[in-house]
Amino acid sequence: MALEHPGAPAAPTHDLAPAPVFSRDVLTIPRHTLPAEELDPDVAFQLVHDELMLDGNARLNLATFVTTIMEPQAKLLMAECLDKNMIDKDEYPQTAELESRCVNILSNLWNSPDGGRATGCSTTGSSEAAMLGGLALKRRWAARQKAAGKPTDKPNIVMGINVQVCWEKFANYWDVEMRLVPMEGDTYNLTPERAVAQCDENTIGVVAILGSTFDGSYEPVADICAALDDLERRTGVDVPVHVDGASGAFVAPFIDPDLVWDFRLPRVQSINASGHKYGLVYPGVGWAVWRDADALPEDLIMWVNYLGDEMPTFALNFSRPGAQVVAQYYNFLRLGFDGYQKVQQYSRDVATRLSAEIEKLGPFKLLTRGDELPVFAFTTADHVDNFTVFDVSNSMRERGWLVPAYTFPDNRTDLAALRVVVRQGFSHDLADLLIKDLKRQLAILEKQPAPVHDESTAGGFHH
C-alpha cells in the first residue's frame, strides 16, 4: 500500500512532478495472486526493496558458508553476463572456454593425473555436483556387477551421519541405500574402521567430507583410503572414494599443503566443491571433477553441438547463469595461488583467535578451534545450567548477529552447539565486535534463573 505523508498536498498539480513512488492514489496490491494491473517501476522497486530490508545483513550471518562479499570488478563482470545462458555454448563460446579453464585449474590444483585434459564441469553448487559424483559411482558399480554376472538391485553408499543433506537427497532420489555411520562420544565424523565395517560388494562408494558442516573438521580422507586399500587386499572388494570438498577443496590446497586428501590418493575418484563457498563467488556455482576420463562413465555424458563440434555435458539443469562461472574465473586470475592462500589463512587466523577468545570467557567449551575449515563449534560448559546454546543464539540476534545453534545427530543428540563460519569479509575487527556483544549478552544471560529457549523455540536452522 502506498503511503502519503500527512503534510503532503492532497493531489499533485501539473506543475509539480514528484517521483511517483509514494504519491500515488492509495492502492491495494494482492500479495498471493498476480495483480490485475501494471505498477509504476519505481513503486514496484520500492515495495520489493523495503520488504527485503527485513532479511537482515548477510555479512553478519555467521551461519552461512556462502560468499557474502565480492569486489566491484567481479560484480561488474557478473552484471555483464547476467544475460548469458551457460548451456548456449555455441552462442557464448568464450564463457564456455572460461568454464573449461576453471575445470582445468581445479583439476591441477587437486593433483589429477590427467590435469592437462581434465574431466569435470560447473554446476549450480555442491549439491548438483554431489548428485553427479554419486551417479557416476552408481553407474560404475552397476557396470562392474553386470560384467561379473552379479545383481545390481541393492546399491549402498557409506558416509558419516554428519553428511550434508544433499547426500540424503542423492540416496533418496536415486534409490541407493544410505549407510550412515553415527557419531560416538567425541568422534563427530567418519573414521576409517567404521567406514570399512559398513562396506560390502554392493557399496558404490564412501563419501569423505572435507570438512564437516557440523564442526568444520576434516574427515581423515587418506586414512579412510588406506583402510579401503586394506579391505581390497583382504576381500577383493574395491570401494572408490568421493571427496565432498564443498568447503575444504578451496581451503586445504592453499593452507594445508601437507594434507594429502585429493587425487594424489588413487582411490579418490571424484571431488565436488562449492565455488560459492571458499571459492569466493556469490551463490550459484559449484564444481565436479573426476580423477580422469575413466572415472566418468561414457553413458552419462550428453553430447551437444558446439560450433560445429560435439561438446560433452553432464548436468542436471539445462539453462543456468554464466555470470558465476565468469566470476570464478575472475577470482582465479585476480587472486592466483598467493591471493587464495592469503584470504584463507586470514580467515583461519580470525577463526582460531576468535575461538580462543570465546574459550577464555568461561561459560563455553570448544568442540573445534577453526584450525581446519575456518569454522568452529562450541557448547556451554558443564557448570552452566541456567542458559542454553539456543538462548545464546537468540540473544545474539538482538545485536544483529546470526550465530546458529543446533543439536547434533545420532548418537549425540544430547549435544547442542553453536557454530561460527569465518569467511572472507569477516575481519579481526568484526570478531572483536562479536566478542564484545557476546560478553554483553552473557552478563544478561548469566542472571536468568533458568533456560528459556530450546531447539523448538530457537528458530529453524538447516545445514
Ligand SMILES: *Cc1c(COP(=O)(O)O)cnc(C)c1O
Ligand atoms: C554446503 C555443502 C554442501 C551443499 O553445497 P551447495 O553448494 O550449497 O549445494 C554439500 N556438502 C558440504 C560438506 C557442504 O558444506
